[in-house]
Amino acid sequence: MNDIEKYEFDRLGYLVLPALLGADEVTRLARAIDELEAHALARVAEPPRKKSAWGPEYHANAEKGYFVSGERKEGSTLIIEDFFNADPAFDFLVNHPQTMDYIGGIVQERPTINNSEVRIRYKGNQSGTHMGGPITGKYRYSYNAKGIDCMMVRMIYFTHDVSPEDGPFCVVPATHKSSLVSPYGTTDADAEPGMLSLPVKAGDAILFTENLRHGGRSIRSGRTRKTLHVGYGPFWMKSQNIATMDEEQSILAGTLARYTPEQRALFRSW
Numbered sequence: 001m002n003d004i005e006k007y008e009f010d011r012l013g014y015l016v017l018p019a020l021l022g023a024d025e026v027t028r029l030a031r032a033i034d035e036l037e038a039h040a041l042a043r044v045a046e047p048p049r050k051k052s053a054w055g056p057e058y059h060a061n062a063e064k065g066y067f068v069s070g071e072r073k074e075g076s077t078l079i080i081e082d083f084f085n086a087d088p089a090f091d092f093l094v095n096h097p098q099t100m101d102y103i104g105g106i107v108q109e110r111p112t113i114n115n116s117e118v119r120i121r122y123k124g125n126q127s128g129t130h131m132g133g134p135i136t137g138k139y140r141y142s143y144n145a146k147g148i149d150c151m152m153v154r155m156i157y158f159t160h161d162v163s164p165e166d167g168p169f170c171v172v173p174a175t176h177k178s179s180l181v182s183p184y185g186t187t188d189a190d191a192e193p194g195m196l197s198l199p200v201k202a203g204d205a206i207l208f209t210e211n212l213r214h215g216g217r218s219i220r221s222g223r224t225r226k227t228l229h230v231g232y233g234p235f236w237m238k239s240q241n242i243a244t245m246d247e248e249q250s251i252l253a254g255t256l257a258r259y260t261p262e263q264r265a266l267f268r269s270w
């Protein structure tokens with residue numbers, strides 16, 4: 001992470017990273033996402049169920065080690081958490097050198113992965129706006145004598161282009177530093193003043209602090225939007241997936257067996 005990127009991340013709360021992934025990597029990931037979507041849609045209503053501490057109920061898939069909730073219909077989302085267990089095609093994103101260079105630049109304690117989700121958003125869907133303003137605890141942004149000191153941050157990887165009509169990720173820049181809570185009284189990502197859409201190309205990624213006010217614009221094009229979201233933070237932070245909130249990371253023995261020691265350390269919370 002160079003000095004300009006650090007300056008911009010500190011100033012705005014996010015970075016758009018063009019072509020972080022190569023064309024072959026994008027193709028492999030897109031195929032794995034499509035296969036996982038089909039597998040999860042066929043099972044989303046089945047037992048066994050897992051009730052999240054935050055409310056929603058998930059299907060817990062023992063075979064592939066993921067948790068899924070949602071449905072495929074206009075206006076809806078399908079969220080597949082702990083996707084790293086599901087397919088070795090995702091393995092190269094664990095300890096991905098360019099990603100870890102950015103994470104090392106903004107998380108001061110030993111970083112681990114605390115969140116992994118495939119987010120599949122169907123026509124008309126929107127991700128409501130959340131965060132921004134004064135935040136303490138596990139989602140806060142701060143700066144100290146050693147530099148940027150983030151708690152939870154997220155990297156979003158894009159395996160297809162997302163135009164302004166395709167429900168782009170969106171942010172209210174610099175709200176990670178705001179002393180005030182948003183006064184607009186809305187979580188509608190299309191309506192909130194100051195909201196900026198971030199259209200991207202396949203292979204791009206977006207890095208942001210969870211403290212930043214963010215969401216996803218409504219999909220007006222009719223195209224389904226599919227993204228990979230990976231959360232990082234200090235090692236002591238437990239899972240930030242909704243299904244397993246604040247539990248140990250849900251990583252299968254078979255997944256860890258595929259990994260190098262460096263990859264395994266990214267799921268160790270001690």
Ligand SMILES: O=C(O)CCC(=O)C(=O)O
Pocket residue numbers: 119126127154168169214215216217227229
């Ligand atoms: O990409 C989106 O639609 C919203 C994503 C989001 O809110 C997140 O990753 O925290």
